[in-house]
Amino acid sequence: MQKSATTSQAADLYLSVTDATRIINDIFEVQFPQLLFHGEISQITYAQSGHLYFTVKDQGAQLSCVMWAGMVRMLKCKPVAGMAVRCHGRPNVYAQSGRFQIVVNRLLEDGEGELQRQFLELKDKLQREGFFSAERKRPLPFLPKAVGLVTSKSGAVLHDMMVKIRERYPAMVVYLAETRVQGDGAAQEIAATIRRLDESKLVDVIIVARGGGSLEDLWAFNEEAVVKAVFAASVPVVSGVGHETDTTLCDLAADVRAPTPTAAAEMVVPKVTDLLQRVSEFERRLRDFDRWLQPMIQRIDELSLRLDARALAIVAEGKLRIKAAEAKLASIRPDKVIELLRGKIELFHGRLFRTGMASVDRLNTMVSQFRERLRRAIPTEKTEKLRATVDTLEGRLLVGAKRGVEDAKGQVTSLGLRLDSLNPKKVLERGYSIVRVGGEPVRSITETSDGDALEIQVVDGLVLGTVTGRSKEK
Amino acid sequence: MAKAGKDVTVTLEGLLSGDISAAQVSELSFEQALKLLEEVVVSVESGSLPLDRAIGSYEKGTHLIQQLRKLLSGAEEKLRVLNQA
Numbered sequence: 001m002q003k004s005a006t007t008s009q010a011a012d013l014y015l016s017v018t019d020a021t022r023i024i025n026d027i028f029e030v031q032f033p034q035l036l037f038h039g040e041i042s043q044i045t046y047a048q049s050g051h052l053y054f055t056v057k058d059q060g061a062q063l064s065c066v067m068w069a070g071m072v073r074m075l076k077c078k079p080v081a082g083m084a085v086r087c088h089g090r091p092n093v094y095a096q097s098g099r100f101q102i103v104v105n106r107l108l109e110d111g112e113g114e115l116q117r118q119f120l121e122l123k124d125k126l127q128r129e130g131f132f133s134a135e136r137k138r139p140l141p142f143l144p145k146a147v148g149l150v151t152s153k154s155g156a157v158l159h160d161m162m163v164k165i166r167e168r169y170p171a172m173v174v175y176l177a178e179t180r181v182q183g184d185g186a187a188q189e190i191a192a193t194i195r196r197l198d199e200s201k202l203v204d205v206i207i208v209a210r211g212g213g214s215l216e217d218l219w220a221f222n223e224e225a226v227v228k229a230v231f232a233a234s235v236p237v238v239s240g241v242g243h244e245t246d247t248t249l250c251d252l253a254a255d256v257r258a259p260t261p262t263a264a265a266e267m268v269v270p271k272v273t274d275l276l277q278r279v280s281e282f283e284r285r286l287r288d289f290d291r292w293l294q295p296m297i298q299r300i301d302e303l304s305l306r307l308d309a310r311a312l313a314i315v316a317e318g319k320l321r322i323k324a325a326e327a328k329l330a331s332i333r334p335d336k337v338i339e340l341l342r343g344k345i346e347l348f349h350g351r352l353f354r355t356g357m358a359s360v361d362r363l364n365t366m367v368s369q370f371r372e373r374l375r376r377a378i379p380t381e382k383t384e385k386l387r388a389t390v391d392t393l394e395g396r397l398l399v400g401a402k403r404g405v406e407d408a409k410g411q412v413t414s415l416g417l418r419l420d421s422l423n424p425k426k427v428l429e430r431g432y433s434i435v436r437v438g439g440e441p442v443r444s445i446t447e448t449s450d451g452d453a454l455e456i457q458v459v460d461g462l463v464l465g466t467v468t469g470r471s472k473e474k
Numbered sequence: 475m476a477k478a479g480k481d482v483t484v485t486l487e488g489l490l491s492g493d494i495s496a497a498q499v500s501e502l503s504f505e506q507a508l509k510l511l512e513e514v515v516v517s518v519e520s521g522s523l524p525l526d527r528a529i530g531s532y533e534k535g536t537h538l539i540q541q542l543r544k545l546l547s548g549a550e551e552k553l554r555v556l557n558q559a
Contacts, residue, residue, distance in 0.1 A: 202556070
């Protein structure tokens with residue numbers, strides 16, 4: 001009765017979880033419509049949805065915060081771990097998980113966070129001291145004989161790295177040097193573990209690894225002790241601390257910085273298949289040489305066989321020739337040789353003589369042949385003909401010449417007759433006379449003077465006279 | 475640094491002249507052996523070696539390949555925990 005009353009009473013008094021959550025949220029909303037607080041961001045996640053999940057903390061407490069995507073887009077700064085911020089938001093219990101959170105609607109950067117400042121200070125100092133210098137970085141061994149891991153045995157990191165190593169190079173020897181990787185004194189422990197592993201001389205490369213976490217979680221890897229131990233190691237050190245976005249001072253001091261622990265394993269341990277492929281490639285190239293070499297050797301064998309055969313043949317032939325020559329030599333007798341030579345001389349002499357005679361004969365023949373040819377070239381019939389022609393020509397010449405003379409005679413007679421008619425005697429015969437004065441014929445009255453002696457020629461002689469006057473015309 | 479093979483300097487010349495024993499070859503690191511193999515292959519391929527040396531190189535090359543294969547074989551996982559000092 002009592003119990004049942006209590007139960008029913010309890011049913012009335014107790015709220016459902018959903019209702020309780022709603023009431024809490026209602027109270028928050030009334031009491032803290034806007035909560036203003038400041039602190040340092042640690043552990044920040046940019047979700048796929050665009051929402052921003054982060055924690056704001058100080059030495060004593062931390063608040064889970066969420067900022068909706070719409071607000072994130074309006075942010076003037078990019079919140080990162082270690083950033084000191086001033087936030088405006090409203091408290092809220094996320095009903096599904098019961099998680100208390102602040103829904104931040106305004107976020108302002110508030111200078112540098114304390115850890116961030118420490119980090120930068122130490123970084124500057126160590127940088128000046130040369131702990132991060134690029135010249136000091138050493139190359140990783142091509143294929144380590146053994147890999148040393150400095151990490152925690154708990155957590156997925158060791159497992160993930162071992163899976164990666166086994167997958168790449170099953171026979172790789174790995175030494176695990178276990179250490180705490182966070183919390184008080186973790187840095188000193190990490191540093192001591194690196195030194196111990198290095199001093200053991202068991203490994204030729206060291207991986208310092210830790211999974212992802214907040215700036216605080218990774219803090220040990222930002223301490224000077226770790227940086228110095230990494231720097232002092234006698235073998236190359238690969239740092240794979242946190243996620244790709246986290247950069248620790250251990251990363252900067254290491255010879256190689258890997259974005260994650262598994263990436264560090266990949267960098268240190270080559271893929272056995274790649275190596276086998278390279279070996280096979282070289283093997284193939286060597287085989288090529290062998291493939292060239294073997295036929296070469298065969299060819300040499302073949303040539304040497306042929307050489308042998310040829311040499312034998314030459315020797316055999318030589319022997320035969322020598323034998324034949326010996327036989328010939330044996331058959332020769334000196335007296336016979338002289339006889340043979342004499343015969344040859346006579347033969348030669350005879351030939352010489354015959355040759356001489358033949359030459360004289362040939363000359364005679366040639367002369368008579370020439371004569372004959374000359375005779376034939378100028379035959380008698382031809383001369384007779386020529387003579388006849390000459391006679392004819394002579395005859396014609398004589399006839400021509402006679403006729404020319406007759407003609408000339410005729411002409412001379414006719415000319416004589418014509419000449420005769422011009423004879424002055426004939427004119428005198430016709431009664432004309434010629435008067436001369438001083439032997440010169442008188443042609444004009446002017447040629448005479450009174451008293452001039454005149455000679456008047458008539459046909460049968462001279463009549464003498466004197467000029468007594470003259471008159472023009474009659 | 476890498477202590478493997480630190481004390482042995484192995485050259486192709488030494489390998490071919492026989493100054494380097496088979497035992498020393500087996501002590502070579504993978505990288506050294508691979509580098510030697512490459513030198514052997516390149517020199518053989520270049521055709522500049524006299525034939526007898528080329529044949530010698532070829533033989534050394536095949537030994538190196540065996541050595542490299544040996545280094546790469548073995549399937550057991552070898553995780554050893556370093557004892558606390």
